[in-house]
Amino acid sequence: MSEDAVLVASSLSVHLGKRLVLNDISLALPSRRLVALVGPNGAGKTTLLRALAGLLPSEGRIEIRGDALSSLSLRERARRFAYLPQGHQVHWPLPTRDVVALGRYPHGAYDPGRLTGHDADAVARAMRMADVLNLSDRRVTELSGGERSRVALARVLAVEAPVLLANEPTASLDPRYQIEVLVKLRATADNGTLVVVVTHDLGLAARFADIVLVMSEGRLVSQGPPAGALSEAVMAEVFRIRTYRADHEREIVLVPWAEV
Amino acid sequence: MVIAPVAGRQRAIVTLALCAGVAALTLVSLGIGPVALSPATILHVLLGGGGDVQRIIVLEIRLPRAILAIAIGGILGLSGAALQGLVRNPLASPSLFGAPQAAAFGAVLLIALGWADIHSFALPVAAILAAFTSVFVLLVIAGRDTSLLILILAGLAISALAGAATSLTMNLSSNPFAALEIAFWLLGSLEDRSFRHVALALPFIAAGAVALMSQRHAFRTLSLGEEAALSLGVNVGRLRLWTILGVALGIGGAVAVAGAIGFIGLVAPHLMRPLIGYDPSRLLVPSALTGAVLLLAADIAVRVIPSTSDIKVGVLTALIGVPFFLYLIVRERRALGGGVA
Numbered sequence: 325m326s327e328d329a330v331l332v333a334s335s336l337s338v339h340l341g342k343r344l345v346l347n348d349i350s351l352a353l354p355s356r357r358l359v360a361l362v363g364p365n366g367a368g369k370t371t372l373l374r375a376l377a378g379l380l381p382s383e384g385r386i387e388i389r390g391d392a393l394s395s396l397s398l399r400e401r402a403r404r405f406a407y408l409p410q411g412h413q414v415h416w417p418l419p420t421r422d423v424v425a426l427g428r429y430p431h432g433a434y435d436p437g438r439l440t441g442h443d444a445d446a447v448a449r450a451m452r453m454a455d456v457l458n459l460s461d462r463r464v465t466e467l468s469g470g471e472r473s474r475v476a477l478a479r480v481l482a483v484e485a486p487v488l489l490a491n492e493p494t495a496s497l498d499p500r501y502q503i504e505v506l507v508k509l510r511a512t513a514d515n516g517t518l519v520v521v522v523t524h525d526l527g528l529a530a531r532f533a534d535i536v537l538v539m540s541e542g543r544l545v546s547q548g549p550p551a552g553a554l555s556e557a558v559m560a561e562v563f564r565i566r567t568y569r570a571d572h573e574r575e576i577v578l579v580p581w582a583e584v
Numbered sequence: 585m586v587i588a589p590v591a592g593r594q595r596a597i598v599t600l601a602l603c604a605g606v607a608a609l610t611l612v613s614l615g616i617g618p619v620a621l622s623p624a625t626i627l628h629v630l631l632g633g634g635g636d637v638q639r640i641i642v643l644e645i646r647l648p649r650a651i652l653a654i655a656i657g658g659i660l661g662l663s664g665a666a667l668q669g670l671v672r673n674p675l676a677s678p679s680l681f682g683a684p685q686a687a688a689f690g691a692v693l694l695i696a697l698g699w700a701d702i703h704s705f706a707l708p709v710a711a712i713l714a715a716f717t718s719v720f721v722l723l724v725i726a727g728r729d730t731s732l733l734i735l736i737l738a739g740l741a742i743s744a745l746a747g748a749a750t751s752l753t754m755n756l757s758s759n760p761f762a763a764l765e766i767a768f769w770l771l772g773s774l775e776d777r778s779f780r781h782v783a784l785a786l787p788f789i790a791a792g793a794v795a796l797m798s799q800r801h802a803f804r805t806l807s808l809g810e811e812a813a814l815s816l817g818v819n820v821g822r823l824r825l826w827t828i829l830g831v832a833l834g835i836g837g838a839v840a841v842a843g844a845i846g847f848i849g850l851v852a853p854h855l856m857r858p859l860i861g862y863d864p865s866r867l868l869v870p871s872a873l874t875g876a877v878l879l880l881a882a883d884i885a886v887r888v889i890p891s892t893s894d895i896k897v898g899v900l901t902a903l904i905g906v907p908f909f910l911y912l913i914v915r916e917r918r919a920l921g922g923g924v925a
Binding site: 374377397409427434 | 592672673801804805806809811812814817818819861862864
């Protein structure tokens with residue numbers, strides 16, 4: 325899969341203070357994939373996501389579409405990685421459309437009140453995709469948790485970057501919204517984007533991801549299609565749990581069941 | 585509560601109205617004083633007419649005062665809006681962060697040491713350096729996750745420290761008249777300012793305004809938090825530095841000629857939010873204009889209010905600003921009680 329890999333990391337390490345948070349991680353991810361990044365708390369998932377986007381200094385080499393990340397300007401990085409932080413916080417009650425339009429900032433659209441036709445189209449596409457067109461004039465702070473997560477999704481979709489990195493996009497959402505968000509991310513991947521999602525929900529990871537990356541103590545310990553990457557042995561060793569496994573509608577069903 | 589977002593047209597109307605307000609209050613400011621002049625006379629003088637006495641009164645006595653009120657009010661409003669955008673908090677303002685107090689200390693120290701006469705720019709430069717240090721230290725203490733509680737506590741500590749240092753300097757000053765003069769100057773006033781003061785303050789205020797406006801669009805991205813802003817290609821570290829620099833240049837320049845005039849930076853953005861919306865980038869210019877209107881009005885008020893001795897304009901802005909601050913605290917009580925920013 326390295327032939328058409330859009331995102332390649334080799335020997336990636338990150339120190340936070342004296343602590344080694346990411347330890348020699350190498351991976352190659354092609355486009356049109358939904359990748360789930362899982363692991364216990366403190367395994368380094370968020371750090372890996374940030375390092376991949378170039379949001380924190382790291383050792384090693386990251387290539388995006390063949391270009392070394394370190395050779396790219398901040399602006400150019402922002403065009404290639406759409407990054408969705410945890411929590412979907414917006415500090416001011418801005419109208420939804422202006423928040424989504426911030427996704428065009430890396431493309432030079434600094435003022436949401438004066439978008440070019442091209443940028444306005446991208447914003448409209450993203451809002452349609454995330455199903456927030458009807459919220460256009462509402463203030464984001466007045467929206468429900470589910471609506472806000474869709475707005476946050478629309479904002480990263482508006483970047484129209486080849487790689488979308490999302491940190492726990494389904495946290496604190498009810499089951500319906502969790503599925504909704506993952507269906508939209510799945511569709512985004514099918515449209516040609518590499519989507520990497522950090523999640524604690526192993527069931528959703530197994531159900532929706534093409535590739536699962538399992539992290540433990542700063543290392544990548546298992547990767548591949550869900551059934552293999554999330555094997556019973558990995559579950560026991562990394563997560564210290566047993567799982568219930570089944571098949572349903574030709575997808576793997578995985579339910580955390582008991583401690584080991 | 586569903587409030588429709590503010591349309592661009594309304595923002596333009598509000599901005600134009602504020603410009604008209606600045607112009608009208610400038611005319612009033614130029615007309616008011618021991619010799620009352622009509623707006624027609626003032627316009628005549630401004631256009632090059634009028635008698636010698638009228639020309640001296642308007643151009644040499646009152647015009648510098650009005651220009652300083654506009655420039656200082658403007659930079660205070662702009663600084664307040666920029667700081668609120670930077671820390672994503674409506675309670676941020678230069679005076680709550682101790683910037684004017686620190687600037688005053690820098691200036692007072694220079695006066696007490698007798699270095700103020702070495703060069704005319706020594707005073708504003710000392711004030712600017714002190715203001716820069718105070719805001720820088722504050723943001724370092726507060727760290728990346730700028731919680732409201734830490735910011736306000738750190739600001740309180742820095743104001744108190746700067747105030748104590750100023751008092752100590754006056755305490756140790758050998759000349760009691762100099763100490764008294766400093767004490768009055770600290771209260772903040774635009775009285776008896778000449779074009780020399782304008783020339784002293786204006787370059788720094790203008791530079792501060794340019795520094796803040798150069799970052800205007802980046803404040804909007806900070807609405808999503810620092811990590812998201814960074815991921816959108818905004819150099820957040822540089823944004824912080826330019827903001828601190830802009831506030832320090834502006835506040836330092838203002839304090840050097842007019843003393844500490846507080847709370848305009850806190851109040852101006854709040855007055856604009858219902859009319860302009862919450863977008864921190866769009867608030868900058870209207871907040872600056874509101875600051876100019878407020879300080880012009882306050883400076884007119886201190887001349888109109890009958891009293892045996894002069895009321896200092898800084899005292900008036902604090903008298904109006906502090907209750908407003910209390911009102912904001914009451915309004916934001918729930919968020920404050922939760923300890924979240």
